[in-house]
Amino acid sequence: MNKKAAIIIFILFISAFFAKSIYVAQAAVSDIKKEVKQIQQQIEEKKKEIDDLAEEQESYERSINKLQKEAKTLKNEISLLDAKIAKIRTEIRKNEKEIDYLNLSIKNIQFRILEKERQIKNQKSQLKRTLQLIRKQDKNDYLSVLILNPSLSSLANKIHYLKTLEKNLLYSLRQFKTIKSALEEQRLAKRQNLNKIQTIKAKIETQKSKLVATKQAKSSLLDQTRGAEWKFQSLLAQAIKEERQREKEIQLLEKTAREKLAALEKKKKISELEEEGDIIFSWPVPKEGITCKFHDPDYPYIHIIGQHSGIDLRASQGTPVRAAASGYVARAKDGGMGYSYIMIIHNKKFSTLYGHLSKISVSQGEYIRRGEVIGKSGGLPGTPGAGRFSTGPHLHFEVRANGIPVDPLDYLL
Numbered sequence: 001m002n003k004k005a006a007i008i009i010f011i012l013f014i015s016a017f018f019a020k021s022i023y024v025a026q027a028a029v030s031d032i033k034k035e036v037k038q039i040q041q042q043i044e045e046k047k048k049e050i051d052d053l054a055e056e057q058e059s060y061e062r063s064i065n066k067l068q069k070e071a072k073t074l075k076n077e078i079s080l081l082d083a084k085i086a087k088i089r090t091e092i093r094k095n096e097k098e099i100d101y102l103n104l105s106i107k108n109i110q111f112r113i114l115e116k117e118r119q120i121k122n123q124k125s126q127l128k129r130t131l132q133l134i135r136k137q138d139k140n141d142y143l144s145v146l147i148l149n150p151s152l153s154s155l156a157n158k159i160h161y162l163k164t165l166e167k168n169l170l171y172s173l174r175q176f177k178t179i180k181s182a183l184e185e186q187r188l189a190k191r192q193n194l195n196k197i198q199t200i201k202a203k204i205e206t207q208k209s210k211l212v213a214t215k216q217a218k219s220s221l222l223d224q225t226r227g228a229e230w231k232f233q234s235l236l237a238q239a240i241k242e243e244r245q246r247e248k249e250i251q252l253l254e255k256t257a258r259e260k261l262a263a264l265e266k267k268k269k270i271s272e273l274e275e276e277g278d279i280i281f282s283w284p285v286p287k288e289g290i291t292c293k294f295h296d297p298d299y300p301y302i303h304i305i306g307q308h309s310g311i312d313l314r315a316s317q318g319t320p321v322r323a324a325a326s327g328y329v330a331r332a333k334d335g336g337m338g339y340s341y342i343m344i345i346h347n348k349k350f351s352t353l354y355g356h357l358s359k360i361s362v363s364q365g366e367y368i369r370r371g372e373v374i375g376k377s378g379g380l381p382g383t384p385g386a387g388r389f390s391t392g393p394h395l396h397f398e399v400r401a402n403g404i405p406v407d408p409l410d411y412l413l
Contacts (some may be wrong), residue, residue: 027175039108046101053094060087074232081218088211109190116183209291213391217300244303257330272405278411281324294407309405310398315377318391323368340386355396357385
């Protein structure tokens with residue numbers, strides 16, 4: 001066999017090798033595409049379910065907005081709570097569907113990752129074979145080719161063959177880089193979806209707590225009124241009166257306490273307060289979730305006593321409550337079977353309030369250091385310190401700036 005024939009055979013061989021590799025890769029990709037198509041269909045179905053639940057949720061929100069504008073009657077209040085319960089249930093179902101959707105997306109991504117990994121394996125095989133062929137041909141230099149076969153056409157064929165190999169090598173390298181980059185993107189998308197699932201799971205737990213709280217609010221309202229409109233109106237008037245008195249009391253206490261602290265500060269008779277300006281507060285109870293946000297539209301009693309002035313932190317009955325920062329106790333009110341709370345002044349601007357306490361461990365005027373236990377959480381309806389409008393065990397926590405409630409999440413570390 002002459003050199004020209006040998007080179008032609010090599011070219012045919014390398015062409016066949018690449019063709020076979022492409023065929024095998026395409027067959028594997030075809031199987032994956034079938035699986036991906038089925039998953040994408042399931043994803044579309046799940047997305048439709050999520051969209052339907054979103055419409056249902058919006059419908060309940062419209063009903064809630066309408067009921068909130070109507071007269072405050074027992075019937076309307078129960079209807080409002082029922083609408084909130086239905087809305088929260090829909091939100092839970094919607095979020096559960098979103099988790100299903102994300103799990104399907106992850107499964108879809110996993111198939112894409114598998115596809116890319118197979119492509120990379122194939123590209124590595126091609127690169128390895130091409131390099132082997134180039135090394136083999138490099139062993140015979142051009143001078144040897146001319147000596148063995150002085151035909152210029154033989155040399156030209158060899159050069160053409162090597163150029164073909166180099167061209168295939170460069171193409172394989174580019175493909176390898178592109179596929180590897182796509183693989184990393186898919187892996188990143190998978191991690192992001194897994195993080196989203198964890199976020200949604202936490203949201204579902206909060207929604208379940210809200211559902212329990214709203215059901216409890218409805219049950220408590222029915223128990224206190226026995227279904228009588230006049231009892232509801234009496235309860236409403238009493239609730240508004242108590243809330244106004246408490247707010248007035250807190251503002252007056254804060255003002256008086258600040259005046260006393262300023263006088264003592266001049267005489268150097270007080271311990272050092274927190275630095276002026278904004279404060280980073282510590283969590284007063286272990287960080288286990290927020291069951292009701294600041295000015296939360298889903299607050300069960302928003303229609304009766306107004307906006308939620310703090311945040312409700314998940315805490316079992318009797319959890320130790322710690323001072324969020326150092327300061328002086330402006331008020332330590334034991335309300336008996338009513339509402340018990342502690343208020344601490346931290347500097348000339350900030351104060352904190354801890355509500356629904358089942359036990360108080362500090363006294364008015366006492367200096368408290370950050371992290372010191374000041375009492376125990378409560379909130380279980382019908383227990384000391386819970387008050388009339390508690391929906392279950394938790395700590396009500398407020399941050400006030402110049403006497404005005406602000407969102408504690410802006411200051412908690």
